[in-house]
Amino acid sequence: MSKYRENAAAIRALVRPGEVHKDLYIDDELFELEMEQLFVNAWIYVGHASQVPQPGDYFTTTVGTEPVVMVRHSDQSVRVLVNRCPHKGVKVAGGACGNTGKFFRCPYHAWTFRTDGALLSLPLRKGYEDTGFEDCEAKSGMATAGAVHVYRDFVFCRLAAEGISFEDYFGGALSTIDNMVDRSPEGRLEVAGGVLRYMHQCNWKMLVDNQTDTCHPMVAHESSAGTAVAVWNRAPEGTPKPMAVEQFAPFMSPYEFFEKMGIRVWDNGHGHTGVSDSIHAAYSPVPGYWEQMVAAYGEDRAQAIMGDVRHNTVYFPNIMVKGPIQTLRIFKPMAADRTLVESWTFRLVGAPDELLARTCMYNRLINAPTSVVGHDDLEMYERAQQALHAKGRDWINVARLAEADEAETLEAVVNGTSERQMRNQFRAWVRFMTPEVQA
Amino acid sequence: MTAAAIAVAPVTEQALAKFVYTEARLLDEARFDEWLDLFAEDGVYWMPLMPGQTDARLHTSLMHEDKLLLRIRVERLAGARTYSQQPPSRCHHLLQQPDVVEMSPDSGRYQVRTAFHYVETRQDAQTLLAGWATHELVSTQDGLRIAMKRVDLVNSDAAFGNICLFP
Numbered sequence: 001m002s003k004y005r006e007n008a009a010a011i012r013a014l015v016r017p018g019e020v021h022k023d024l025y026i027d028d029e030l031f032e033l034e035m036e037q038l039f040v041n042a043w044i045y046v047g048h049a050s051q052v053p054q055p056g057d058y059f060t061t062t063v064g065t066e067p068v069v070m071v072r073h074s075d076q077s078v079r080v081l082v083n084r085c086p087h088k089g090v091k092v093a094g095g096a097c098g099n100t101g102k103f104f105r106c107p108y109h110a111w112t113f114r115t116d117g118a119l120l121s122l123p124l125r126k127g128y129e130d131t132g133f134e135d136c137e138a139k140s141g142m143a144t145a146g147a148v149h150v151y152r153d154f155v156f157c158r159l160a161a162e163g164i165s166f167e168d169y170f171g172g173a174l175s176t177i178d179n180m181v182d183r184s185p186e187g188r189l190e191v192a193g194g195v196l197r198y199m200h201q202c203n204w205k206m207l208v209d210n211q212t213d214t215c216h217p218m219v220a221h222e223s224s225a226g227t228a229v230a231v232w233n234r235a236p237e238g239t240p241k242p243m244a245v246e247q248f249a250p251f252m253s254p255y256e257f258f259e260k261m262g263i264r265v266w267d268n269g270h271g272h273t274g275v276s277d278s279i280h281a282a283y284s285p286v287p288g289y290w291e292q293m294v295a296a297y298g299e300d301r302a303q304a305i306m307g308d309v310r311h312n313t314v315y316f317p318n319i320m321v322k323g324p325i326q327t328l329r330i331f332k333p334m335a336a337d338r339t340l341v342e343s344w345t346f347r348l349v350g351a352p353d354e355l356l357a358r359t360c361m362y363n364r365l366i367n368a369p370t371s372v373v374g375h376d377d378l379e380m381y382e383r384a385q386q387a388l389h390a391k392g393r394d395w396i397n398v399a400r401l402a403e404a405d406e407a408e409t410l411e412a413v414v415n416g417t418s419e420r421q422m423r424n425q426f427r428a429w430v431r432f433m434t435p436e437v438q439a
Numbered sequence: 440m441t442a443a444a445i446a447v448a449p450v451t452e453q454a455l456a457k458f459v460y461t462e463a464r465l466l467d468e469a470r471f472d473e474w475l476d477l478f479a480e481d482g483v484y485w486m487p488l489m490p491g492q493t494d495a496r497l498h499t500s501l502m503h504e505d506k507l508l509l510r511i512r513v514e515r516l517a518g519a520r521t522y523s524q525q526p527p528s529r530c531h532h533l534l535q536q537p538d539v540v541e542m543s544p545d546s547g548r549y550q551v552r553t554a555f556h557y558v559e560t561r562q563d564a565q566t567l568l569a570g571w572a573t574h575e576l577v578s579t580q581d582g583l584r585i586a587m588k589r590v591d592l593v594n595s596d597a598a599f600g601n602i603c604l605f606p
Contacts, residue, residue: 194489196488196501197597198599199599199600200600222520223515223520223522227514227518230514231507231514232507242505244507245507340598353496353497357496360498360499364500364502368499368500368501369501369601369602370502375603378523378601
């Protein structure tokens with residue numbers, strides 16, 4: 001029995017000003033509709049152009065649950081194809097990444113496709129003459145994303161052929177990517193340091209909510225970050241503070257710290273914590289880096305770049321970026337109760353290696369499946385994913401510091417312990433799950 | 440007999456193997472403080488992310504813990520507010536006979552490689568991991584100590600759920 005399919009009113013009713021319905025996290029039909037609507041209509045992060053530097057280079061991933069391949073075409077542009085042979089449905093591009101030369105070749109029957117998806121050749125082509133093949137779906141080769149946009153080497157796609165433009169979708173939120181890229185003296189990033197992949201038995205939105213949840217670190221992470229602080233406090237006087245402690249300790253910052261650092265929201269579900277301060281603001285300087293930044297940008301601009309230490313930026317629907325430490329996490333939906341988290345890191349091209357070393361350490365300490373901080377969070381997610389099936393209650397509360405005019409105020413900076421960004425995400429969720437029918 | 444006392448006698452291949460078996464047994468019995476004592480002060484527990492990984496600095500890993508980080512993990516396991524360990528995880532090591540790769544009695548350094556199956560369990564879930572542990576051991580006045588334990592999981596680059604203890 002269908003509760004939500006073709007029932008926009010029922011979907012809209014799931015999001016109230018201060019509460020959201022548990023079905024967002026546990027309903028299988030809603031998950032399918034997210035894959036058909038939200039992850040088709042919105043702009044979704046695919047990968048980074050540095051992963052496909054040469055023509056023929058490709059990288060396989062998913063957009064929602066759609067298997068895609070990001071590929072550098074012969075005209076130097078980056079394309080996003082649906083990784084499915086139009087013949088029998090085989091995934092044409094195998095493995096995580098590689099170089100396919102001038103065309104993809106399906107390993108089943110050797111149909112070939114240009115790197116823009118067009119059908120190039122197929123063996124014994126004569127056998128398709130006078131068969132109506134010209135009217136078949138297969139004639140048009142591998143399907144492509146409706147639109148692809150590369151912003152400072154960050155590759156996004158919109159699967160739908162028509163829809164909101166890239167600029168309208170992100171607006172001012174792109175400033176986080178700008179800051180991260182500007183931290184390179186050469187204004188360039190490269191994917192580097194490896195990717196951590198962590199399987200979670202919970203809904204993807206639970207993870208996204210957590211990114212701007214500033215009332216949980218001092219509680220849920222007491223056992224990890226709190227223990228790190230306690231052990232460090234016993235170190236002999238004069239011991240230089242290890243980088244690991246610099247990275248753990250700020251998680252135990254008090255409520256006042258998070259309140260004051262603020263949250264900023266933008267239209268379409270994007271937002272970030274750490275407007276005026278963040279847990280990344282006080283890392284030890286790396287020798288030589290400041291001098292490089294001044295040489296590249298001049299002192300004023302370098303100061304402005306380094307002074308922007310925003311914490312977690314959520315790009316709706318499912319990625320989180322940390323500019324000051326050059327990490328990007330993708331919360332990949334697999335099922336209503338399963339999410340694969342990929343944690344990527346970047347090298348600041350031209351900057352000292354020590355910055356990448358610090359970034360790789362941060363990724364390991366915080367985002368690995370072995371991370372004690374990760375264990376704290378996953379326990380909470382799994383307990384929530386289980387208990388949300390309880391019949392007696394239907395709503396999750398997101399009312400903290402809610403204001404009456406939020407739906408009309410598209411951009412705002414608010415108290416850092418507000419759940420404003422979560423509410424912002426849910427309003428965007430409704431919008432992209434129930435697109436207006438064009439007249 | 441404590442783990443430390445075992446290897447005060449001359450270091451033979453048998454003593455090296457016994458050390459490796461004892462280290463695993465301490466973990467299986469959740470005797471984490473005693474296990475931590477087996478590490479040299481500058482000892483490291485390294486679980487690479489990539490098969491054959493050589494760079495632990497400019498490439499991330501699953502674990503690369505110095506003794507401070509190991510101490511944080513061990514203390515946290517016993518914490519009253521460590522909710523992700525209530526109930527606690529338990530582990531089981533099944534080891535193939537340790538293979539002594541290198542013996543340098545003059546420098547007091549030894550390398551041992553041991554294939555293993557490791558099971559970690561919590562509540563109704565059980566995870567099996569397989570791989571090889573390479574121990575770099577050093578001879579000290581208190582007995583053998585771990586300078587480096589490198590754990591290469593056969594599926595190190597797979598997507599894992601929680602790994603809470605020490606393969």
